Amino acid sequence: MLKGLLVLLIFQCLGEAISQLSDIPISGPIIGMLLLFLALQIYPHQHLTSIETCSTNLITHLPLLFLPAGVGIFFLDPEYLNQWPAIFVSMILGTILAIVITAMTMKLITENRHDK
Amino acid sequence: MTSNLPASIHASLASSTVSVSEPSHWLHSPLFLITLTLLAYQLGQTFYRRTGKIFFLHPLITSSTAIASTLMALQVDYEHYFSATYLLHFLLGPATVALALPLHRYFHCVKTQATPIVATLVIGSLCAITSTLWLADSLGASQDVLLSLAPKSVTTPIALNIIDVIGGSPFLTAGVVVTTGVVGATVAPLIFQLIKVKSHRIQGFTLGLTAHGVGTAKAFEISGEAGAFASLALGLTGIFIALVLPHVIQWFV
Structure with a gap:
């Protein structure tokens, strides 16, 4: 568990360093995630169990980790409050559109591949 | 050093005894606020399971409502709450890095089904961004709101990282991402x-792409295969949107 956390933090540090030193508009943890993914692809069995234990715990409890930021929705600046209708409608319709188009795209491509 | 340690413990004990007479002190402490957060999360999860998983009683909705009401009742500033529970927020960093694992585990599916996966990833992600931004823009949302809505279909840790780069309100984004997940996982079936x-x-794949973590949890309820494809979509979408959003957003703002 602790070894796994250390590995994750080291990769986050590496990602942060690359993000700071370059002009890439991607944040440290995401670069860290890409680096860890590459490392796992190259050395699939190195420390895998300890990383896996720690990662599974963190991912299972992701909702808990974003509660501090999530609670902020109840304390928004008044400037956002009068935009609620726009936020709400675009969020819900946008999500429905995205689901329909994503599922249809994948269905069409998969069916075409089977026809050939 | 060793002689300082008992002294500091004594000092903190003393300060907590003092604060008993002034309740606002310990009710504002990280100890109380982190305990409150964990308790609300646990109760929210139990309540969700007991009520048969009704979508608007999602643990994230009930627990954040419970925390916000407690903070208002105790007159705790939101900024104070956020800094007191920063420990939990900090763990989002390593949790983002940890998403490499499900991606690694299911990456072999990408190799066998590269065409449908890559094409759906690109079309689906771009559609998730542009449909929402176009709707919000035509309904008169401000630039700040557009920026905060843009990463809504991405898992929260990555969405907050994207907000760091493109600007926008992290609090609005966190709320929007969570709601998108709950709505998506509910209407998708x-x-x-x-x-x-x-x-x-x-x-x-659709659940993971459009409704991130909440959708992935829903996909695992459908079958293991659906869950694997959702995990894969969650990771790929996160990376893809983090890479393209800083460029796509320029069309809208």
């Missing part, structure tokens, strides 16, 4: 029936 999508791979 109905849409699948309506447009006759039966394949578990397609259902899973």
Whole structure:
């Protein structure tokens, strides 16, 4: 568990360093995630169990980790409050559109591949 | 050093005894606020399971409402709450890095089904961004709101990282991302029936792409295969949107 956390933090540090030193508009943890993914692809069995234990715990409890930021929705600046209708409608319709188009795209491509 | 340690413990004990007479002190402490957060999360999860998983009683909705009401009742500033519970927020960093694992585990599916996966990833992600931004823009949302809405289909840790780069309100984004996940995971099964999508791979991939973690949890309820494809979509979408959003957003703001 602790070894796994250390590995994750080291990769986050590496990602942060690359993000700071370059002009890439991607944040440290995401670069860290890409680096860890590459490392796992190259050395699939190195420390895998300890990383896996720690990662599974963190991912299972992701909702808990974003509660501090999530609670902020109840304390928004008044400037956002009068935009609620726009936020709400675009969020819900946008999500429905995205689901329909994503599922249809994948269905069409998969069916075409089977026809050939 | 060793002689300082008992002294500091004594000092902190002393300060907590003092604060008993002034309740606002310990009710504002990280100890109390982190305990409150964990308790609300646990109760929210239990309540969700006991009520048969009704979508608007999602643990994230109930627990954040419970925390916000407690903070208002105790007159705790939100900024104070956020800094007191920063420990939890900090763990989002390593949790983002940890998403490399499900991606690694299911990456072999990408190799065998590269065309449908890559094409759906690109079309689906771009559609998730542009449909929402176009709707919000035509309904008169401000630039700040557009920026905060843009990463809504991405898992929260990555969405907050994107907000760091493009700007926008992290608090609005966190709320919007969570709501998108809950809405997406709820309506997706109905849409699948309506447009006759039966394949578990397609259902899973769509859930992970459009409704991130909440959708992935839903996909695991459908089947293991759906869950695997959802995990894969969650990771790929996160990376893809983090890479393209800083460029796409320029069309809208």
